[in-house]
Amino acid sequence: MIQLKEIDKYIESRFQRVFILKGINLTINEGEFVTLMGPSGAGKSTLLNILGLLDEDYAGEYWFGDKNITKMRDRDRSALHKSEFGYIFQAYHLIDELTVYENIETPLLYRKVSSNERKSIIADLLDRFNMVAKKDLFPAQLSGGQQQLVGIARAIAGRPRILLADEPTGNLHSAQAQEIMEVFQELHKEGTTIIQATHARENADFGTRLIQMLDGKIDQDEVITHV
Numbered sequence: 001m002i003q004l005k006e007i008d009k010y011i012e013s014r015f016q017r018v019f020i021l022k023g024i025n026l027t028i029n030e031g032e033f034v035t036l037m038g039p040s041g042a043g044k045s046t047l048l049n050i051l052g053l054l055d056e057d058y059a060g061e062y063w064f065g066d067k068n069i070t071k072m073r074d075r076d077r078s079a080l081h082k083s084e085f086g087y088i089f090q091a092y093h094l095i096d097e098l099t100v101y102e103n104i105e106t107p108l109l110y111r112k113v114s115s116n117e118r119k120s121i122i123a124d125l126l127d128r129f130n131m132v133a134k135k136d137l138f139p140a141q142l143s144g145g146q147q148q149l150v151g152i153a154r155a156i157a158g159r160p161r162i163l164l165a166d167e168p169t170g171n172l173h174s175a176q177a178q179e180i181m182e183v184f185q186e187l188h189k190e191g192t193t194i195i196q197a198t199h200a201r202e203n204a205d206f207g208t209r210l211i212q213m214l215d216g217k218i219d220q221d222e223v224i225t226h227v
């Protein structure tokens with residue numbers, strides 16, 4: 001489904017080229033649940049941004065099915081992002097001017113989901129994340145953990161084919177984190193491809209594959225076995 005070939009990302013500083021990603025070769029099949037781990041600065045968020053079509057400034061090739069992303073026009077790339085991907089950001093990126101309810105609704109509007117169906121999907125997510133009472137509040141009126149839950153609800157509302165999550169549980173207490181991982185596990189069972197970056201090793205156990213990154217490279221790539 002996804003194939004990265006020799007991806008390099010670098011910054012030109014005054015005296016040298018500084019690599020953020022170097023020689024990334026990676027194939028991810030439909031239905032995998034992949035966890036990226038590695039020290040801060042290893043390149044996890046950078047790689048997720050490339051995978052999620054949010055960054056086109058890199059060298060190498062990105063194939064999405066039979067589409068060469070690197071050769072795609074910006075407009076087509078952005079349409080593909082909106083139709084296929086759900087993205088949970090490390091910093092939540094909620095729209096400040098929209099309420100909780102409206103934030104969650106945005107991907108559904110893009111996907112032309114009917115008004116009744118939108119209401120039922122959003123009601124279900126608000127209920128699941130214990131946010132019913134907060135639905136008319138704006139992001140600035142929420143705690144960090146609550147904003148994260150809204151970001152997660154928004155990313156999964158449209159039932160994306162691929163869910164990318166950057167530290168999805170970073171600001172949640174352990175019971176909430178467990179709940180989110182269970183939601184991911186359910187989506188995975190239903191066929192969603194998931195790629196998450198996390199510092200929490202226990203989150204990796206919900207997935208099927210663990211990739212360790214180090215200094216912009218893939219250091220280890222192992223299958224998670226479930227007993």
Ligand SMILES: Nc1ncnc2c1ncn2[C@@H]1O[C@H](COP(=O)(O)OP(=O)(O)OP(=O)(O)O)[C@@H](O)[C@H]1O
Nearest residue numbers: 011020038039040041042043044045046047090197
């Ligand atoms: N636009 C940029 N300009 C310069 N350096 C950048 C830029 N974006 C990322 N970097 C650098 O690239 C490296 C990788 O950053 P990245 O955010 O991908 O790390 P990470 O693995 O997600 O870390 P964390 O676990 O802290 O989230 C860091 O050293 C960062 O400073």
Ligand SMILES: [Mg+2]
Nearest residue numbers: 044045090166
């Ligand atoms: Mg990061």
